[in-house]
Amino acid sequence: MPSPRISRAATSGNPNNANGRFEFMSLLTNKTSLSEQAPARLRTSDSPVHRKDSSSSQQQLPEEDCMKLNPSFLGIALRSLLAVDLWLSKTMGVCAREGSSWGSARPMMKLVEISGHGIPWIAGTMYCLYKSDSSAGREVILNLLFALLLDILLVAVVKGIVKRRRPIHNRMDMFATFSVDKYSFPSGHATRAAMVSRFMLNHLVLAVPVRILVMLWAIVVSLSRVMLGRHNVTDVLFGFFMGHMQYSLVEYLWLSPNTLPALFKI
Numbered sequence: 001m002p003s004p005r006i007s008r009a010a011t012s013g014n015p016n017n018a019n020g021r022f023e024f025m026s027l028l029t030n031k032t033s034l035s036e037q038a039p040a041r042l043r044t045s046d047s048p049v050h051r052k053d054s055s056s057s058q059q060q061l062p063e064e065d066c067m068k069l070n071p072s073f074l075g076i077a078l079r080s081l082l083a084v085d086l087w088l089s090k091t092m093g094v095c096a097r098e099g100s101s102w103g104s105a106r107p108m109m110k111l112v113e114i115s116g117h118g119i120p121w122i123a124g125t126m127y128c129l130y131k132s133d134s135s136a137g138r139e140v141i142l143n144l145l146f147a148l149l150l151d152i153l154l155v156a157v158v159k160g161i162v163k164r165r166r167p168i169h170n171r172m173d174m175f176a177t178f179s180v181d182k183y184s185f186p187s188g189h190a191t192r193a194a195m196v197s198r199f200m201l202n203h204l205v206l207a208v209p210v211r212i213l214v215m216l217w218a219i220v221v222s223l224s225r226v227m228l229g230r231h232n233v234t235d236v237l238f239g240f241f242m243g244h245m246q247y248s249l250v251e252y253l254w255l256s257p258n259t260l261p262a263l264f265k266i
């Protein structure tokens with residue numbers, strides 16, 4: 001018999017109802033249905049009545065039963081990836097709590113978190129825009145501001161659609177969050193780190209050591225999301241990829257001095 005918890009999750013029709021833990025419950029419910037159906041079929045075909053024509057009864061299996069007992073390769077691959085993702089994220093969440101194995105590094109990781117937060121980046125960019133005295137500088141800074149706002153919007157849209165919960169070992173003590181930030185896919189810090197670092201490397205004249213520091217910063221910010229227990233590995237990997245794509249979009253939509261006066265007239 002399935003446990004009441006599993007039965008509720010299996011019959012509710014909404015995997016997010018299962019205590020909000022889609023990944024775990026989807027794995028559990030499928031495991032349950034497979035392990036329950038297989039013995040039932042064995043018992044039937046083992047009985048003397050059914051043993052004689054077991055080959056013909058196998059041919060008459062309803063198609064939906066066959067589908068359940070032979071999950072697609074893609075389904076198995078996705079479930080395996082999810083299991084590895086959850087296991088790796090938990091293993092790498094070494095700063096998730098003060099009592100975790102790297103708990104003493106948590107305050108430093110939280111500083112790294114703030115360095116990739118939207119508020120300091122938007123406030124800093126607006127300040128630079130205000131202080132900028134060259135039109136070329138203003139153009140670049142304005143496009144950075146546009147990129148940062150676009151990033152917040154796109155991440156909120158994807159988080160709102162995917163609705164993947166943050167890892168259970170995460171403690172929700174983040175500074176200044178929106179309601180969609182209760183969701184974890186994709187990591188907003190990873191998108192911002194990837195996009196901003198690409199933007200800086202392409203639009204600012206930086207010495208080689210500073211360029212290396214910018215790249216390291218983007219990697220450390222992304223890694224810190226998993227170490228703090230805020231995200232699963234796939235949230236960060238996808239976030240990093242999405243940040244790169246966002247940069248390409250900003251390049252494509254680049255706001256030039258000619259387009260800006262037109263925008264302000266509207």
Ligand SMILES: CC(C)=CCC/C(C)=C/CC/C(C)=C/COP(=O)(O)O
Binds near residue numbers: 117175178187
């Ligand atoms: C101007 C304006 C709309 C500013 C909002 C800045 C803000 C509160 C951004 C949220 C940043 C944040 C907490 C993202 C979550 O990052 P994850 O890596 O945890 O997804």
